[in-house]
Amino acid sequence: MEKSIKIKKSISEDSLRKAEREKALILSSIAELVIFQDTNHNIIWANKAAADSIDMNIDDLKGKKCYSLWCNPEGPIKECPVQITLKNKIDAEAEVKTPDGRVWHIKSYPVIDENDKLIGAVEVTSEITQLRLTQEHLKKSEKQYREAYNRSRFYKDLFAHDISNILQGILSSVELITLKSEKGSTINYDDPLIDIIKQQLKRGTRLASNVRKLSELEDSDIILDKMELIKILKRSKTLIVNAFPQKKIQIKLNSDYETLYILANDLVNEVFENIMINSVNHNINSIIEIEIKLSKEIKDDINFIKLEIIDNGIGISDSNKQRVFIREIENMRGSGLGLKLVKKLVDIYNGKIWIEDKIKGDHSFGCNCILLFPEAI
Secondary structure (H helix, E strand, O other): OHHHHHHHHHHHHHHHHHHHHHHHHHHHOOOOEEEEEOOOOEEEEEOHHHHHHOOOOHHHHOOOEHHHHHOOOOOOOOOOHHHHHHHHOOOEEEEEEOOOOOEEEEEEEEEEOOOOOEEEEEEEEEEOHHHHHHHHHHHHHHHHHHHHHHHHHHHHHHHHHHHHHHHHHHHHHHHHHHHHHHOOOOOOOOOHHHHHHHHHHHHHHHHHHHHHHHHHHHHOOOOOEEEEHHHHHHHHHHHHHHHOOOOEEEEEEEEOOOOOEEEEOOOHHHHHHHHHHHHHHOOOOOEEEEEEEEEEEEEOOEEEEEEEEEEOOOOOOHHHOOHHHOOOOOOOOOOOOHHHHHHHHHHHOOOEEEEEEEEOOEEEEEEEEEEEEEEOO
């Protein structure tokens, strides 16, 4: 009888050891991290994947607090699904980012004995770091492609609109010249209609140039250099006067400083030239007056150079003062992309730009376009 009991006991122990080996083999073959922990988060057993994830041996995990090894040495984190399972006896899941930057999808299941008593929880975890990085990359790419598509639509619509206006201006002038010729009138190069055609062709050239420059700004990294502002303004002043030989343009440059420096690049000329071209184009006076005033200003503890470009043009209404930098107003003549290019460049130079009335409260007397550039020492 005694021998029979010993044999049965031996068979039982063998079966138990076999079951343990089978359990270990099964758990080791699972790619997910599997951890069984008691109600105090002490690890009872874990599989090889769990140990490998933190470069430890399986036996070294036993008795350790689960949260102290993966998330927080002080205690379970707020979003821990095991904490929810132990508290409410329910399945739970969550996405958790560990301090080392890895992202995990965690599922937790309650372990209940035959007396309906909660004795712990099984935690099954999958690392999804690469999945989330891929999703973020795809989301970023999708955003970039959407922005590129919207930009291309904007350029296409605006370019088509403005080219249509330019060609219409040329066509009208050619028709009038033809009509004059048919009536026997002599056409010479000083005829105002010839000048209109020339100006329209210049507008078309500048429109194409602005589209190209805007596209380049969107697609490249910008390097800023220290540049002397007054020299740049003098060059722009000369260029504007020479660009409109048929118009009387007076440009005054007023500054209490001989030299002023900002951080910019070669495209900074486009900022001042586009603003002054708008001052010329939107002006019905016999003499076009533009005053450039330079001063210094401290704003938000930053030293700025303040630049005011004041004209005697037709002005801009209050409702359009902000819109003009986003998309040229439909009933205004001009390149359509000029002030958008200006705003883009000013932002790149960490500056600010806005429009005020030359005479406060009455926009019809002209504009004061104000720019602030951080001073470069």
